[in-house]
Amino acid sequence: MRNFSSLSVRRTAMGLALAGAFTLAGAADFAGRGVFNFKSDAGCPFAALAGGGSECNRLALDDADTHAALDAAAHTIRFASTRSYPEKTIVGDVLLQGSGRARDGQRVPLTFHALLSRSGTEWSVSSHAHSPVSGEFDDIRIDPYKVTVNEPSTERVMLTPEQIVEALARPSLAARLANVFVQVDDNRADGARDADITIGLGLSRASKSVARARFRAPGAKGRDLAEAMQQGNWTLELQALSGQIPRQVVQRDLFLYGLESQSLLQPLLQRGFRKNEKLLLGAANGKGYIRYDGQQREFAGADAAARAFLQDSFIGLVLGWQQQQPQTAKTKADGR
Incomplete structure (x- = not known):
């Protein structure tokens, strides 16, 4: 068991235009405070709620100083910011939809949620999994995205596909490690x-x-x-x-x-x-x-x-x- 979280309708005008470009080209740059959906090849927990489509993965930017680039072909999401924050501040998040097989054999919807923060110019990430039933899962199906951030002279990997799958397979352990019950x-x-x-x-x-x-x-x-x-x-x-x-x-x-x-x-x-x-x-x-x-x-x-x-x-x-x-x-x- 775990997590209390969230309420979303979305998008800035710029975000809509860029999201449209993503649909056509498979890649997009996002800027400006807003919430943007993109395709989940792994499926959606309640597909009909997404209009029968598959646009149920989510990327959110909390301020105008944070940017994100999504490369669907390379399964990479890159966050960038040059702003310095006086205290730890959430600047964006990524939510990926997937599913897993429970111990009774039933396929269950699973969600992976990562929050990107900055303190000064330092990046940090906190992440967790959502599942509607307790237990562990195997046969995880989720888009294999990597999440990276900009550093002064390089790009830093914050999350790998393997880490995401592990969090979904054992959500209870992830919550215990995060001290959240x-x-x-x-x-x-x-x-x-x-x-x-x-x-x-x-x-x-x-x-x-x-x-x-x-x-x-x-x-x-x-x-x-x-x-x-x-x-x-x-x-x-x-x-x-x-x-x-x-x-x-x-x-x-x-x-x-x-x-x-x-x-x-x-x-x-x-x-x-x-x-x-x-x-x-x-x-x-x-x-x-x-x-x-x-x-x-x-x-x-x-x-x-x-x-x-x-x-x-x-x-x-x-x-x-x-x-x-x-x-x-x-x-x-x-x-x-």
Whole structure:
């Protein structure tokens, strides 16, 4: 088990143009604060959420001083920056989608997430794996990307394909090494269809509940996640069960999922979650909306933001997996 992470809709105008160039040429340069998707040859955990396509790998740049070059043919992602930061600062990330075979033989979606930071002019990386069930995995399928950064006179390798595969094969070990332990509890009553989980931090009985996430689609005829959203009546609700969720985590999630410019969410952006506060994205009769702090407003981007969250975040991965699986014995998940 592990990780509490993220909310993404995306892209600057420059990013869109460059992403289009990548689609045609197989390589692209990215600049400017934004979130950019690129092709996953290993597949997507919920392909229909990506419009039935394969553009579910992600690259994010947190500021205008960081640049990235993606070479799909060489499976290399290069980050570059000349800015000096007074303290350790996240400047970008890479998220790769894949899958692995669990001990029971079932193929399970897996996600590898790497955060690139700079302190002064020094680079560092932290990485972790997300999985909707606990355990170890083999037969890992993921695009074999290498992540590098610029140094004054050379290029430094931060992550290799082998390191990424190892992290996905043993996500629990990776979390222990990172000193991050996340407990996921299945809240569904017997026979319930809609996904409902609680996220806790810490080990077993010492775990402290920090968030609850629920997905509801009362009109859905089956378990397919994309179809449940396409029928036009659904909600994705996130509730803070603690006032201790770091403000920086909330701010970055709002950036990743295209929500930081919403006027309704400016108090959340500035101070983070208060205990028991809820953020809800939804649609009623096909019209999107956002709800926070007792107020609701129309939001045409609700569908895109929810799809990105379900596709990219650890919480979304577990919710989506739970939504599409018949309810069985209580399970645990791994993330960071």
